[in-house]
Amino acid sequence: MNTEHCDVAIIGGGPAGCSAAIYTARADLKTVVIDKDMHAGALGMAHIIANYPGMGAEMTGMGLLEKMRSHAESFGASFFKEKVNGIDVRHPEKTVYTTSGRMFKAKALILATGSMGKSGDLPGEKELLGAGVSYCATCDAAFYHGKQVAVAGRTREAVEEAMVLARFASRVLFFCPASTFTAPSEDVDRLAELDNVEVFTGRKVKAINGERFVESVRVSGPDEDIAVDGVFLYLTGSAPVLDYTGGQLDVCENGCLLVDERFRSSVEGVFVAGDILCKEVKQVVVVASEGCRAALEVERYLRGRDKPRQDYH
Numbered sequence: 177m178n179t180e181h182c183d184v185a186i187i188g189g190g191p192a193g194c195s196a197a198i199y200t201a202r203a204d205l206k207t208v209v210i211d212k213d214m215h216a217g218a219l220g221m222a223h224i225i226a227n228y229p230g231m232g233a234e235m236t237g238m239g240l241l242e243k244m245r246s247h248a249e250s251f252g253a254s255f256f257k258e259k260v261n262g263i264d265v266r267h268p269e270k271t272v273y274t275t276s277g278r279m280f281k282a283k284a285l286i287l288a289t290g291s292m293g294k295s296g297d298l299p300g301e302k303e304l305l306g307a308g309v310s311y312c313a314t315c316d317a318a319f320y321h322g323k324q325v326a327v328a329g330r331t332r333e334a335v336e337e338a339m340v341l342a343r344f345a346s347r348v349l350f351f352c353p354a355s356t357f358t359a360p361s362e363d364v365d366r367l368a369e370l371d372n373v374e375v376f377t378g379r380k381v382k383a384i385n386g387e388r389f390v391e392s393v394r395v396s397g398p399d400e401d402i403a404v405d406g407v408f409l410y411l412t413g414s415a416p417v418l419d420y421t422g423g424q425l426d427v428c429e430n431g432c433l434l435v436d437e438r439f440r441s442s443v444e445g446v447f448v449a450g451d452i453l454c455k456e457v458k459q460v461v462v463v464a465s466e467g468c469r470a471a472l473e474v475e476r477y478l479r480g481r482d483k484p485r486q487d488y489h
């Protein structure tokens with residue numbers, strides 16, 4: 177059986193994993209990054225990333241990911257295209273199993289497999305993702321300057337994201353599928369008071385229409401097509417990708433990993449970074465910084481330092 181030995185194995189090659197790899201490889205730790213598919217993570221799916229410092233307004237998600245990966249490779253990190261389907265973290269040497277049968281043995285692990293936006297199955301949703309369908313107003317609101325958009329959801333996140341959109345869009349139509357919100361009522365009231373926002377309860381977005389871009393949404397109660405340039409969906413939430421951990425790491429009530437302020441999980445030698453951590457803010461710049469922090473902690477752990485080593489000349 178094909179087994180790779182290394183100092184640190186990073187599971188997930190998104191921005192959190194790549195950033196961690198840059199730091200561990202530069203610290204002269206033998207680093208492998210195991211990633212199932214560059215298109216499978218949030219950054220790989222993102223159309224334009226206009227807010228990553230230094231990259232300008234036209235950078236695509238895949239373009240940024242490729243740059244991050246080559247940067248890590250230039251310092252000696254090795255990338256493997258494999259799907260991880262199990263880990264064994266009961267011993268000082270950790271083992272990572274993949275669906276192809278290849279195994280990795282590492283002195284430390286960084287888990288950076290992100291979170292899965294539980295995408296829904298509205299007609300038109302998949303086809304128009306990135307062409308007017310979005311799950312992130314913080315990321316995409318600026319593309320809707322002066323335009324009419326719809327928001328579907330009932331959570332605090334949906335309401336907060338609609339407030340962000342209201343700063344850009346000419347009109348925000350908020351469709352809450354139920355008669356009540358799960359968001360705090362004072363937040364809903366603040367949203368409804370805005371001049372360019374209309375809040376509808378008990379109306380569901382049933383379909384998204386458009387040829388190449390979103391043109392309208394079909395809503396219920398009564399059924400009608402309403403013209404919009406974009407639709408922001410907050411109907412299904414997201415969950416951390418942990419299926420391969422086999423319950424070996426402690427999680428809290430909401431199913432998120434328990435991690436301390438130094439990005440250490442409940443098992444010694446296993447560190448965690450990125451959207452897998454169930455945070456309120458999901459942004460590339462944030463997860464890149466977490467990858468850095470986790471990597472510096474790995475170096476501290478493996479080399480027995482009191483403090484993390486600063487990585488500068």
Ligand SMILES: Cc1cc2nc3c(=O)[nH]c(=O)nc-3n(C[C@H](O)[C@H](O)[C@H](O)COP(=O)(O)OP(=O)(O)OC[C@H]3O[C@@H](n4cnc5c(N)ncnc54)[C@H](O)[C@@H]3O)c2cc1C
Pocket residue numbers: 187188189190191192193210211212213214215216217218219220221222223224225226227228258259260261288289290291293310311312314315316417420449450451452458459460461463
């Ligand atoms: C549509 C969209 C638009 C966005 N726009 C912006 C934006 O404009 N600006 C911004 O800052 N942020 C944006 N974001 C958020 C940003 O992309 C994420 O916060 C960020 O990518 C999270 O990084 P990550 O490394 O934690 O996870 P991800 O980017 O999700 O990477 C996780 C990686 O883990 C791998 N993986 C998962 N499971 C396994 C497994 N079992 N085995 C091996 N590999 C595995 C995946 O292949 C993937 O490459 C957007 C997100 C989406 C979905």
